[in-house]
Amino acid sequence: MSFKKTLETWRYPSILLFSIGVSSVGNWVYFIALNLIVLNITESAIAVSGLYIIRALSTLFTNIWSGSLVDRLNKKHLMIALNVFQTVLIALLPFFSSLGFIYGMVFLITIASSMYHSTSVTYITKLIPTGQRKRFNSLRSLLDSGAFLTGPAIAGMMFTIGTPNMAIYINAAALFFSALITVGMPNVESSSPVEKISETPKLSLKILKDDWKLVIGFSRKYLYIMMIYLLFSAMIVMMTATDSLEAAFATRILSLSEGEYGVLVSIAGAGVLAGSLSNTIIIEKTPTSWLIGMGSLITAVGYMIFTSSTTFFIASIGVFVLSFATAFANTGFYTFYQNNIPVDVMGRVVSIYGFIEAFLIIIVTAIFGISSELISIRFVVVSGAFIMFLVSITLLISSVQPSKAKFYSNSSELKDSFQ
Numbered sequence: 343m344s345f346k347k348t349l350e351t352w353r354y355p356s357i358l359l360f361s362i363g364v365s366s367v368g369n370w371v372y373f374i375a376l377n378l379i380v381l382n383i384t385e386s387a388i389a390v391s392g393l394y395i396i397r398a399l400s401t402l403f404t405n406i407w408s409g410s411l412v413d414r415l416n417k418k419h420l421m422i423a424l425n426v427f428q429t430v431l432i433a434l435l436p437f438f439s440s441l442g443f444i445y446g447m448v449f450l451i452t453i454a455s456s457m458y459h460s461t462s463v464t465y466i467t468k469l470i471p472t473g474q475r476k477r478f479n480s481l482r483s484l485l486d487s488g489a490f491l492t493g494p495a496i497a498g499m500m501f502t503i504g505t506p507n508m509a510i511y512i513n514a515a516a517l518f519f520s521a522l523i524t525v526g527m528p529n530v531e532s533s534s535p536v537e538k539i540s541e542t543p544k545l546s547l548k549i550l551k552d553d554w555k556l557v558i559g560f561s562r563k564y565l566y567i568m569m570i571y572l573l574f575s576a577m578i579v580m581m582t583a584t585d586s587l588e589a590a591f592a593t594r595i596l597s598l599s600e601g602e603y604g605v606l607v608s609i610a611g612a613g614v615l616a617g618s619l620s621n622t623i624i625i626e627k628t629p630t631s632w633l634i635g636m637g638s639l640i641t642a643v644g645y646m647i648f649t650s651s652t653t654f655f656i657a658s659i660g661v662f663v664l665s666f667a668t669a670f671a672n673t674g675f676y677t678f679y680q681n682n683i684p685v686d687v688m689g690r691v692v693s694i695y696g697f698i699e700a701f702l703i704i705i706v707t708a709i710f711g712i713s714s715e716l717i718s719i720r721f722v723v724v725s726g727a728f729i730m731f732l733v734s735i736t737l738l739i740s741s742v743q744p745s746k747a748k749f750y751s752n753s754s755e756l757k758d759s760f761q
Contacts, residue, residue: 354528355470355478361523362462363485365425368516369455372432375509376448382506384441396445400452402700407545408457409693410553413686417465418529424458425521433514436507460696464688467680468530479676480625483669484618557694560687566746567682568695570634573737574675575699577638577730583706584645584726591649591719592657602654609658613665621669630681630750633674635738640667642734645727649720682749 377390384390412420431451438444470478561568592598592606625633644664651657683691714722741750 352474355474357523357527358466358469359478359481359485361520361527362482364516364523365520366486368513368520371509371516372513375506375513376435376444378506379436379510380441380444383439383444389441392441392445393448396448397452398700398704400449401456402697402704404453404456405460405693405697405700407550407693408453408460409690410545410549412457412460412464412689412693415461416529416531417461417468418524418527418531420461421458421465422521422524424454424461425517425524428454428458429514429518429521432510432517436510456696460689460693463680463692464685465530467685467688469528470680472681475680476625476630476673476677477622479673479680480618480621480669482676483673484615484622486618553690554694556687557690560683560691564682566740567679567749570737570741570749571679571695573733573740574634574638574671575695575702576733577641577671577737578699579702579706580726580730580733581641581645582703583710584649584723584730586707587710587714587719587723590714591723595720596651596654596657598654598657606654606658606661610661610665613662614669616662617666617669620666621673625673628670630674630677631741631747633670634678635674635734635741637667637669637671637674638734638737639731640664641671642727642731643667645730646724649723649727678750 373393376393380390380393428451431447431454435444435447438447466478467475589603592603598606641664644660644662644667646660647663648657648660651660679688679692710722710726740746
């Protein structure tokens with residue numbers, strides 16, 4: 343392929359990646375700054391924890407119905423509207439000093455953020471040709487890892503030369519800039535009978551019920567696809583629940599100082615970046631099935647090393663390994679479901695399965711937290727890592743079967759609509 347042809351092919355994907363990168367960095371800056379604002383107002387660590395609970399509950403609430411809207415609206419227009427909506431709310435946050443108002447605003451912002459995620463997944467699938475998706479997803483993973491490193495650094499710099507409020511305004515500006523970039527993106531539904539943003543369909547219990555039935559019907563018809571989806575979601579649930587005890591494990595069980603724990607977090611960031619860079623280099627030569635299966639397995643092995651460690655050195659190896667492998671697993675998973683879930687139902691499938699995942703994260707994280715108090719932190723995190731290892735073994739065996747190769751090729755069978 344000539345350079346000119348490559349440039350033309352990657353024109354819009356590059357713009358989209360830039361928009362995602364700007365938004366990702368802004369989100370990191372925003373939430374770190376918000377934590378400090380709430381801490382300054384209340385001087386309570388519990389109030390800060392409340393932000394995480396509000397975000398989880400908001401995601402849970404949104405995923406029940408958002409997919410029904412996403413699949414019925416113009417994706418480009420909806421992405422722009424959601425970015426602008428978040429911009430306005432985030433810009434208003436510094437004017438509130440009441441914790442109740444802040445929680446309410448965070449709840450609404452998270453609704454828009456959750457909807458944006460479902461919408462962008464569908465838009466990306468429609469915009470990016472099948473053969474480019476794996477490369478696009480690897481580059482997106484690289485951007486996410488870059489945001490993971492630069493976001494907190496930018497936030498820290500803002501706190502040094504300004505205030506948390508300044509960081510909040512920067513994120514609002516970043517989201518508005520992202521919306522402006524999206525305006526220049528193609529309308530992937532210009533020839534499809536999709537409603538305009540001003541013609542929002544009226545949701546009803548009947549529509550929601552019918553959509554849930556549709557997703558259940560799709561899951562039954564394509565059992566293997568949704569089995570892989572659920573297995574990977576189980577990995578995410580166990581990773582999140584285990585991560586919730588990471589700081590307590592490092593400081594109480596490994597007796598690391600705050601400085602040493604900070605170094606451990608930096609090693610995790612370096613692992614994510616190294617994994618994402620390696621991912622972009624070997625992505626075209628690695629089958630999607632192995633990205634999902636082996637990436638998940640090595641991630642689980644990293645967690646087992648970390649949770650079984652007794653010294654800082656072993657813990658740092660485990661953290662680096664699990665962070666390194668996550669980039670491969672995520673790229674494989676994104677590519678798998680983009681190629682196998684029809685775009686006309688993708689919003690509903692992603693949202694409803696996202697609801698299940700968010701619900702399980704809340705329940706399992708709560709169980710881990712209570713069990714760590716009643717039993718021991720090490721027993722809980724080691725058990726979590728072992729369960730994760732068993733899930734990853736199942737995922738690897740299920741994904742690399744030769745009889746399932748058709749689900750991982752660039753020519754998916756599910757190109758027709760499923761309604």
